[in-house]
Amino acid sequence: MSKNEKKLKVIPLGGLGEVGKNMTLLEYEGRILIIDMGLNFPEDENPGVDYIIPNISYLSGRKEDILGVIFTHGHYDHIGAVPYFLNKLGNPPLYAAPLTMGIMEKRQDDFPSQPKMNKIVVRDGDKIEIGPFKTEFFHQNHNIPHNLGLFIETPVGNILHTSDFKFDETPQNGPATNFDKLKSFSEKGIHLMLSDSTGAEIEGSSLSEKTISENMETIFKEAKGRIITATFSSLINRVQDIIELSEKYGRKVVIEGYGMKTNIEIARNLGLIKIKKNTLIDCKEAGNIPDKKTTIICTGAQGEERAALMRIANGQHRFFELRERDTVVFSSSIVPGNERAVQNLRDDILRQGADVYHYKMMDIHAKGHAQSQEIEKMIRIMKPNFIIPIHGQYSMLVKHKEIADKTGIPEKTIIIENGEPAILTPENLYKSEKRINAEPVMVDGSGIGDVGGVVLYDRKELAESGIFVVIVVLDKKTKKLKNSPDIISRGFVYLRESQDLLAETRKKTREIIKEASKSRKKANAKHIKKEMEQKIEDFLYSKTKRRPIVLPVVIEV
């Protein structure tokens, strides 16, 4: 390899080795194009954390080098980190389709200290030169409108970025996959393809939205009372479909849940959702309309605590309570980790006598991602020299590579994860030996990155057995106890019902201090504190088989 050979770096900061917080950099001669800036939701291991965002330390001090940010579509795992990054990146130009831009703008309202977004609206078919990256945006089917794939001409060769995608020849809202267009890119030659892996482990092809719609219609035909549909607020096309069905069957529609209302408003202003004049009603009006003439579209299909569906099911909603003849439709898949919450919610709804439909009983949700056959088809259309599977857990990337290897088409498919750059040259694609810091960054309240290992570890410990604070006042000179030790605890035992344990612990504390203060030499507050911590912890464990965090407080007067 000659030293002067052109090199382009593909740097994944998020979304490779996980589902969520997608963010990838393309760097050529020190100039950087960013694709997506998403967030992820925390798992159980991160208690109290609101969001997880990519680590952008690689970009610090490089504002001048950032050419801009392209957003493929308006899902939070592609746009959610924007409010945390704009200032840090020097407010770079943001390229996004109208709906994507609309959702991003709306979100900025929640972050008042943000700069005015540097917006460049792009559409299917637009071609824009962004430094050395000549980018053509093209329509890709997904479950949100205005999803754009990227065909990027670069000095080392053409790069195709699929965005999240599925093939759909009969979508419900918006155009079908344009295979001719895809082939035209292929004819120009694809050097590297970055392709969606989220659905790789599912065999076959994804369902068309048409099938979903047909199944939905049978529910509309059979429903005896109100229809309450819960789905993701970002599934604009599904919402459109439910509205159309409601209109067809003479039902008025109530939209419930803040996120749902906001997204529908944005999509409607852009003409992406069409609603007849008298279709929408508000919660209050719904009271005057027969149940058989009412549809409620709401959030909460994941069993979220405060979402509309949960409040309706719990009887905590201001206007609606569940009725026996209601039909509740969960029109979304379950995000891993939410299975129990959804099961419990379904049970609560069934207990009240309503009918429940969910995607395991009937195909009333189509995933937005290409499954194994579609992934293969994309490879066969594009015939890329190289592939990097993107967007997915490691096992999905592996499956994507297996599919690619089996076709015999790409010369090489490499798996890289967050923080592992790949180098693309006119002749080759290989993993860089240098790793980039891509440790996830936690957002908790207004703190970004100030919650990490120790804090989360402590939170988990606290959740396990609570905290036990013992306060003693010592004579400064003699180190003798001047009070009866005070005890405060939370999350450990019912203190009221544990008076014996408390009395014993006080006695034990007295002994510990007596013992520790014996030796003049060692008798300082630090030593006494340490002794208390260790010995009270052991004592409590021996009595309860639990290990609360013991916090000794020693005050000398």
Added chain:
Amino acid sequence: MSKNEKKLKVIPLGGLGEVGKNMTLLEYEGRILIIDMGLNFPEDENPGVDYIIPNISYLSGRKEDILGVIFTHGHYDHIGAVPYFLNKLGNPPLYAAPLTMGIMEKRQDDFPSQPKMNKIVVRDGDKIEIGPFKTEFFHQNHNIPHNLGLFIETPVGNILHTSDFKFDETPQNGPATNFDKLKSFSEKGIHLMLSDSTGAEIEGSSLSEKTISENMETIFKEAKGRIITATFSSLINRVQDIIELSEKYGRKVVIEGYGMKTNIEIARNLGLIKIKKNTLIDCKEAGNIPDKKTTIICTGAQGEERAALMRIANGQHRFFELRERDTVVFSSSIVPGNERAVQNLRDDILRQGADVYHYKMMDIHAKGHAQSQEIEKMIRIMKPNFIIPIHGQYSMLVKHKEIADKTGIPEKTIIIENGEPAILTPENLYKSEKRINAEPVMVDGSGIGDVGGVVLYDRKELAESGIFVVIVVLDKKTKKLKNSPDIISRGFVYLRESQDLLAETRKKTREIIKEASKSRKKANAKHIKKEMEQKIEDFLYSKTKRRPIVLPVVIEV
């Protein structure tokens, strides 16, 4: 209904409206037969809790009335509460098959203060009179040997209890379903059937263990190195199958994980697992044997933190580390809530280059429960007058009832949940109007039932944002501050990196105390404490958008 009509109560204390902690009482003229005493594992809502067991307050003071306890099989959701209940119930006679009894006995070792179990070993075909309950035990297929259904003749009519079951005409270990036997019960007339609902929402019939075994064999044929299979330690039949395949393909077998070793030992002593003389080797010996001649059977298919598979994958196992040519087989379904842990473990194994098989890729796990067609078949065989669906979440009980209603066979199928007794008379089955206390009881360390609402609520709060302790020393008379306020916190922020926040909080605390001590009247420690709690909480929220639990400590000297 005449006042003297015979009445039998069916009282579910656990397992109805949930999957787990099965326990049902049959009560006739004040005399009680207990069926199963299981435990459940806590969900996220119960941090730090070890187990959840049924509430037996209904049985308190009624030792004399308890005729005995029948255990259908040796899974923990049927036997796990035994050590917590034996003393409280007056050590009643325990009826169980040899394997079930063996597992129960082994577990008693961990509870040294237990009474000697009052054991009565029963087998397929045994008939025993237990007070007014003439019980015949019969073999039912499941995924553990010695699973017994119950045919119980009572003064109000015959009751059939299916236990957990599936139909399997080609099981791998142990007898096939004996349909003639089932029909013979039917011919005697079934008044009430209590039947397993866990699989009701899955269409079709469960896979036979034979299919699983055939798929397993293809893995054995193709494996390039060691085979590491992870499964539940209670899936004795699967373990037997893996051992037989290992013997067929010339592999030695290492058993890893305490639970796995224990269960295999018990089953082997009972002749339920057959292992050739030189098949088993220990961890150390495995080092001398080629990888292609080694099988490791271990625990950890749920991604459990400390189980053998996790330790092998993490490089923390004393003897084994993962190798590139290893084949890892997850031969079990995923318990809801464990999806992410299993996905992460799979990814870690794949990253190390090993092959991974799991049940979604290939049928290498069969569930142990009758699916919709089998449930229907059981109804058609038994032709019961009445049905109570047991063992399942509410949605499963509902589906079971739908299946039953569709057959047109039972006169009535009623859904009851934990704490909702049903009354069976010679003519009827109906829900009692009286509810029984069936609030779940938490076991945490050595405490049983001492962790409840408040403690769990605090644990969740602590996990969310941690704790913040502020200690002030006041002059007893003037209520003036005598020290600089001390701050201790855990799980809130990195204290070292938050020195400004701490300084501000100290300042704020001084102001609060100054303000609070102004008014002579109100200036007592209690008032100051309250002010501190409220105002420091608000202050911290304004600064961080987090709400740690604030614990003010006020010491007067």
